[in-house]
Amino acid sequence: MGKITAVSPLAPAQFxxxxxxxGVKFAxxxxxxxxxxxxxxxxxxxAPGTAIAGTFTRSTTRAAPVxxxxxxxxxxxxxxxxxxxxxxxxNAFTGRGGVAAVEAIxxxxxxxxxxxxxxxxxxxTGVIGEPLPHDRITSVLGELTKQLDAGGIAAAxxxxxxxDTFPKGATAEVIINDKPVKxxxxxxxxxxxxxxxxxxxxxIFTDALVDQSALQAMVSDHTDKTFNCITVDSDTSTSxxxxxxxxxxxxxxxxxxxxxxxxxxxxxxDLAHQVVQDGEGATKFVEVSVTGAASDADAKTHALAIxxxxxxxxxxxxxxxxxxRVVMAIGKSGxxxxxxxxxxxxxDVEVAKDGWRSPYYSEEAAAEHMxxxxxxxxxxxGLGTGxxxxxxxxxxxxxxxxxxxxxx
Amino acid sequence: MGKITAVSPLAPAQFxxxxxxxGVKFAxxxxxxxxxxxxxxxxxxxAPGTAIAGTFTRSTTRAAPVxxxxxxxxxxxxxxxxxxxxxxxxNAFTGRGGVAAVEAIxxxxxxxxxxxxxxxxxxxTGVIGEPLPHDRITSVLGELTKQLDAGGIAAAxxxxxxxDTFPKGATAEVIINDKPVKxxxxxxxxxxxxxxxxxxxxxIFTDALVDQSALQAMVSDHTDKTFNCITVDSDTSTSxxxxxxxxxxxxxxxxxxxxxxxxxxxxxxDLAHQVVQDGEGATKFVEVSVTGAASDADAKTHALAIxxxxxxxxxxxxxxxxxxRVVMAIGKSGxxxxxxxxxxxxxDVEVAKDGWRSPYYSEEAAAEHMxxxxxxxxxxxGLGTGxxxxxxxxxxxxxxxxxxxxxx
Numbered sequence: 001m002g003k004i005t006a007v008s009p010l011a012p013a014q015f016x017x018x019x020x021x022x023g024v025k026f027a028x029x030x031x032x033x034x035x036x037x038x039x040x041x042x043x044x045x046x047a048p049g050t051a052i053a054g055t056f057t058r059s060t061t062r063a064a065p066v067x068x069x070x071x072x073x074x075x076x077x078x079x080x081x082x083x084x085x086x087x088x089x090x091n092a093f094t095g096r097g098g099v100a101a102v103e104a105i106x107x108x109x110x111x112x113x114x115x116x117x118x119x120x121x122x123x124x125t126g127v128i129g130e131p132l133p134h135d136r137i138t139s140v141l142g143e144l145t146k147q148l149d150a151g152g153i154a155a156a157x158x159x160x161x162x163x164d165t166f167p168k169g170a171t172a173e174v175i176i177n178d179k180p181v182k183x184x185x186x187x188x189x190x191x192x193x194x195x196x197x198x199x200x201x202x203x204i205f206t207d208a209l210v211d212q213s214a215l216q217a218m219v220s221d222h223t224d225k226t227f228n229c230i231t232v233d234s235d236t237s238t239s240x241x242x243x244x245x246x247x248x249x250x251x252x253x254x255x256x257x258x259x260x261x262x263x264x265x266x267x268x269x270d271l272a273h274q275v276v277q278d279g280e281g282a283t284k285f286v287e288v289s290v291t292g293a294a295s296d297a298d299a300k301t302h303a304l305a306i307x308x309x310x311x312x313x314x315x316x317x318x319x320x321x322x323x324x325r326v327v328m329a330i331g332k333s334g335x336x337x338x339x340x341x342x343x344x345x346x347x348d349v350e351v352a353k354d355g356w357r358s359p360y361y362s363e364e365a366a367a368e369h370m371x372x373x374x375x376x377x378x379x380x381x382g383l384g385t386g387x388x389x390x391x392x393x394x395x396x397x398x399x400x401x402x403x404x405x406x407x408x
Numbered sequence: 409m410g411k412i413t414a415v416s417p418l419a420p421a422q423f424x425x426x427x428x429x430x431g432v433k434f435a436x437x438x439x440x441x442x443x444x445x446x447x448x449x450x451x452x453x454x455a456p457g458t459a460i461a462g463t464f465t466r467s468t469t470r471a472a473p474v475x476x477x478x479x480x481x482x483x484x485x486x487x488x489x490x491x492x493x494x495x496x497x498x499n500a501f502t503g504r505g506g507v508a509a510v511e512a513i514x515x516x517x518x519x520x521x522x523x524x525x526x527x528x529x530x531x532x533t534g535v536i537g538e539p540l541p542h543d544r545i546t547s548v549l550g551e552l553t554k555q556l557d558a559g560g561i562a563a564a565x566x567x568x569x570x571x572d573t574f575p576k577g578a579t580a581e582v583i584i585n586d587k588p589v590k591x592x593x594x595x596x597x598x599x600x601x602x603x604x605x606x607x608x609x610x611x612i613f614t615d616a617l618v619d620q621s622a623l624q625a626m627v628s629d630h631t632d633k634t635f636n637c638i639t640v641d642s643d644t645s646t647s648x649x650x651x652x653x654x655x656x657x658x659x660x661x662x663x664x665x666x667x668x669x670x671x672x673x674x675x676x677x678d679l680a681h682q683v684v685q686d687g688e689g690a691t692k693f694v695e696v697s698v699t700g701a702a703s704d705a706d707a708k709t710h711a712l713a714i715x716x717x718x719x720x721x722x723x724x725x726x727x728x729x730x731x732x733r734v735v736m737a738i739g740k741s742g743x744x745x746x747x748x749x750x751x752x753x754x755x756d757v758e759v760a761k762d763g764w765r766s767p768y769y770s771e772e773a774a775a776e777h778m779x780x781x782x783x784x785x786x787x788x789x790g791l792g793t794g795x796x797x798x799x800x801x802x803x804x805x806x807x808x809x810x811x812x813x814x815x816x
Contacts, residue, residue, distance in 0.1 A: 059740055060745045092732070129760065130765075233719060235717050235736060238735065310643060311811055314811035315811065324498075324537040327536055331644065357502075397805055400722055400805050403726070404723065
């Protein structure tokens with residue numbers, strides 16, 4: 001853990017009041033995997049009939065639990081399931097020992113929860129390359145299963161934190177055929193955050209009935225425009241996992257519901273924004289919006305080049321409307337751009353137009369925007385209809401302080 | 409300019425004693441383009457018969473002087489030539505006004521030096537997006553041409569600096585057919601440094617006689633393995649330019665000389681390393697060497713992912729042998745890797761082998777290496793024979809301090 005323990009200035013005022021989702025119960029425990037004096041393991045038990053979908057990091061060095069989850073997603077949904085997460089140790093780059101640790105944990109969780117091992121999903125988050133002391137986790141399973149409680153999701157959000165300064169949660173309720181269905185999600189993530197998929201860990205639960213393949217399609221589509229559109233430091237985790245469970249306990253079928261799909265998107269975007277708002281050392285929340293690109297893919301390439309540029313992120317930290325660095329980032333991104341068609345705005349202040357400083361440019365107005373906590377960088381390329389929006393934070397002394405001694 | 413004005417701790421002990429290169433004269437002047445109280449313009453006049461080669465940034469938003477140079481390189485070499493450089497203003501993203509400024513300056517330099525306008529090469533370095541006050545430059549040309557001096561190269565190295573904390577120079581002498589030829593080069597660069605091509609500005613002079621197309625081939629080849637293999641902050645300048653002039657004044661033909669080619673490579677690598685050693689806020693010089701990749705291109709992709717990772721660069725600043733972050737960077741790079749064949753060393757200390765922590769791992773030995781000023785990260789992928797080496801520096805509070813208020 002880094003030196004900085006104060007809550008991010010960008011944190012929401014309070015953790016939301018997450019509803020009970022029928023069909024899922026939670027328990028947490030202090031297993032001492034690495035941290036002392038705090039909870040570090042969470043268990044979620046899911047009722048028979050739950051559909052599970054997921055999206056995961058594409059890192060070639062991804063962790064053993066990620067590979068295990070990927071192999072299991074899409075399996076039969078007429079049985080119960082369980083999700084077990086530990087913080088403090090990522091069980092990544094741990095060779096055969098890491099695979100054995102996953103095997104030991106999933107075997108024990110299956111026995112403790114009475115579900116098939118093929119329906120036990122695990123995540124580990126924390127330091128890379130240290131053997132996971134899996135016996136510390138299996139030895140608390142008895143305690144965990146005794147504590148299982150439908151109201152335990154807020155505690156679960158805390159147990160999965162690492163360098164996070166606040167727990168992250170979001171909820172939605174939609175009405176389908178006059179009946180309510182609920183969604184509740186939690187996430188953790190603060191550093192080593194970049195597509196794809198930037199998040200570290202996300203768990204979303206709903207009592208809606210959703211066909212597994214439809215659920216997977218929804219989650220995959222939404223991930224592309226939410227968690228894969230945020231970046232804190234351009235570094236991609238070996239453990240990124242999003243798991244969504246639809247228990248069906250409400251009896252309401254949301255498989256083809258647009259209102260459900262939209263509510264889920266909004267909830268995922270909310271959680272993604274909270275990860276950025278807890279970006280290590282962050283003092284500003286930054287939206288980068290690119291339009292007029294040759295394609296959506298080009299727009300995203302430009303937007304991420306801007307959002308990942310250390311020079312732009314430090315300028316934002318210094319409240320400097322240094323739009324020349326935005327020009328630089330567009331130039332280096334590799335995607336198509338015509339310098340002489342380029343326009344740039346900070347908030348509503350047009351700073352550059354058609355390849356030169358805007359005739360209406362006001363340093364004072366631009367500087368005023370940069371003093372705010374929410375910064376918007378808008379770029380219009382003038383080439384086509386491609387568009388993308390990504391979110392990031394500034395790069396401050398806090399990031400250096402946190403990361404120059406994380407492991408020690 | 410940033411707050412940090414002390415010389416980089418990685419700076420060479422002294423500026424080298426650069427020899428006179430027959431056929432080239434230098435002059436410098438304080439024109440007040442942006443900075444006060446220091447020289448900010450340099451002029452190099454080259455004798456008839458000089459061959460000029462160059463390599464330039466591939467940014468799509470590159471500056472007007474870069475585009476002008478690119479159009480002129482490769483032209484006839486039976487005439488004299490001139491190079492004019494200003495610091496403080498990059499004349500980048502300055503629209504038609506920027507093109508007009510280049511036109512005005514090259515016209516005036518051609519007249520002042522008695523060379524064709526097609527043989528006048530200019531560079532501008534400094535802030536992006538501000539109109540270049542080109543009259544301040546043209547008004548000092550009379551003074552500059554009066555001062556032209558064969559021994560003026562050290563002063564030229566100082567006049568082109570921006571956030572640099574020390575001037576950069578290197579020299580070589582080789583014997584061809586029992587006769588000596590000399591090479592002398594100067595460079596500037598400190599931030600906004602990343603392939604391609606990381607440098608900002610480099611000027612190299614030799615009295616050898618080299619055919620222009622052979623000179624261009626040598627410079628292009630060498631750039632790929634020197635200036636395009638360094639990174640400070642992953643941000644690519646809009647102004648990067650390397651210009652090499654072979655005056656031929658020695659009468660010695662080096663067109664097909666391997667010893668000349670090798671000496672030029674070593675000189676370019678030396679200058680490239682000096683740019684990294686002056687990386688903004690740098691306290692450590694880092695070599696990243698990747699072997700066993702599927703191809704050289706894959707090796708370079710992995711090496712740059714490591715060298716550009718903020719998490720690795722902050723760990724180095726904190727003297728933390730955090731090799732898990734190296735695993736992360738390899739995983740995210742996009743190039744081929746097999747986690748279970750991966751080995752990593754810090755200096756001579758093997759920290760990971762075959763996808764897990766090395767059985768010989770010693771935290772103390774790895775930590776000891778990290779305390780040094782020269783850090784080596786070695787990665788062996790075990791896939792093929794592809795190899796690449798790149799150089800970078802650590803990411804410190806100094807970088808944030810310098811860049812959070814550069815413009816203000």
